[in-house]
Amino acid sequence: MIIAATDRTRAPYACHPSQSRGRRYPQPDSAMRNAFQRDRDRIIHSAAFRRLKEKTQVFVAHEGDQYRTRLTHSLEVSQIARTLARALHGDEDLAEALALAHDLGHPPFGHEGERVLAQKMKDFGGFDHNAQTLRVITKLEVRYPEFDGLNLTWETLEGVVKHNGPLLTAGQGEAELPWAFTDYDGWRELEFATHAGLEAQIAALADDIAYNNHDIDDGLRSGLLEMDPLLDLPLVGEIFARVRTRWPDKPQAIIVHEAVRELIGVMVEDVLTETRRRLDLAKPDDAQALRELDHPVVAFSEPMLMHLAALRRHLFAHMYKHYKVNRMMSQARRVTSDLFDLYLGDPGVLPSDVQAGMTGAGTAQTARGVCDYIAGMTDRFAVEEHRRLFTVQGYF
Structure with missing residues (x-):
């Protein structure tokens, strides 16, 4: 049976738009879109989102129009996040909104720009791109007459600030939070000591899947990476070798595209298998029970984490630290x-x-x-x- 978009099946531990904790500035409901769909649309229409089209992912944006930028990366993350959310019976719209928003606070020139701003701001409250994302969506986007920011739901704000997990762990105090988090009036409501909801955890893993794979693609396209050394890597090498054997007469561009496509599929399947295993063990009754677990539920398996670590070491040595x-x-x-x-x-x-x-x-x-x-x-x-x-x- 085909299920209409308005009748999506959500698991009990998923976030439900009808049960959202609401917005800081109450607004009437929309007759055409639920709360998370409105969040997604506000993010897409923001100036900060448009500017991602010329912000560095790995290569400075004007180095070539074939490489990923923060915008195309965010779109790839959102596609993977929707796939994962659908398979896990989470809320696809919230997962998509969080995927599209996760890099809004990045400065120009990627992590290098962030490192410079963090150093320059060390005596003035510091700088962190996740904290800056919260600042963008709650203060710096000035588009509406009733409020500054985008007035997004609590669930979207929570997912943005906890993109990398809880911000406070045992023994840590509020003074250790980045300034931009505590500058937000409602920061205590975001429950910084707990994990994020299912959809935010999905967006974070979708981010990992996207950048690991498109960095291979961009690295080979640019000539900074060579294919033969990749064949020595676990998993990555196996897939590239299999694709080359299957299509020996195809040009490298097609081999790379097919191998990366298969890699993404393998990583997505791994996350689904491991996440379902964790959900079966934890059996969270609702979204809050999932947040209060002492570990994330959306995760790679241990073997996949080892494969990814080997890939990251290779990328750092041969691409991210390349002299160019x-x-x-x-x-x-x-x-x-x-x-x-x-x-x-x-x-x-x-x-x-x-x-x-x-x-x-x-x-x-x-x-x-x-x-x-x-x-x-x-x-x-x-x-x-x-x-x-x-x-x-x-x-x-």
């Missing part, structure tokens, strides 16, 4: 650092609307405004801004 990537990242660090120092020391060079609320050069409030401004930039805008501000002939 290092050169790009060196430039990215310089651009980010130069812009921050200039803006903090001379905020008068910032656009008037960005200056609003700043309290003078070198202050914590100005530093946070500068950090927000830089974190919202695309790679291309940051490079062009650096050229405008540090190349004299641009104005003379």
Whole structure:
């Protein structure tokens, strides 16, 4: 029997839109979309989501239009998350919303940009891209007349901040939380000491599946990786060898696509098998019982974790630390650092609307405004801004 989209079967431990804990600013229900569908749509229509199209995944966005950016990565994560949520009888719309939102707080130039901002902000509350995502969706997106932010449901906010698991573990206090989390008025309501719901855990594993596989694809496409050394890796090598044997006359691009496609399928099946095993053991009665378990339920098996560790070691050695990537990242660090120092020391060079609320050069409030401004930039805008501000002939 075909089940209509409005009649999806959700497990008792899934999040149900009709049982959502609601929004910080109450709004009437929509006649056409449930609460999680509205969250997804607000994320898609946000300026921060559009800017992901020119933010680095591994390669600086303008290096080539064939490589993944944060936007295309987020779309791939959402596709995998929906597949997992459907198979596990979770809420597909919430899983998709969380997948689409998970990188909204990333600054330009990927993790290199984040490292620079974290260092620059160490005396002003720090910087963390997950915390910045919460800041984006609760404060920095100014689109609605009644409130700042996107006014998303509690479940979506919780899933965003716990993308990497609980934020407080035994023995940790609130002072150890990133500043941007505690700056949110309702932060205690997000229950930082518990795991996230099923759909957020799904989005986190979908993220791992997506980036591990598309980094192989982009690495081979760029020439930073070679196929033959991949054949020595467990699982990855087996699948690439099998595909090459099956299609010996096909060009490498097709071999790579087919092998990556199979790898994604194997990883998805592994997550489903391991997650079902954990659910059968834990038997959570509802979504809150699942959150309060002392371990995540959505997970890779131990053998798959070993395969992924071997793959990550290979990618770090041969791709992420490749001298060509290092050169790009060196430039990215310089651009980010130069812009921050200039803006903090001379905020008068910032656009008037960005200056609003700043309290003078070198202050914590100005530093946070500068950090927000830089974190919202695309790679291309940051490079062009650096050229405008540090190349004299641009104005003379």
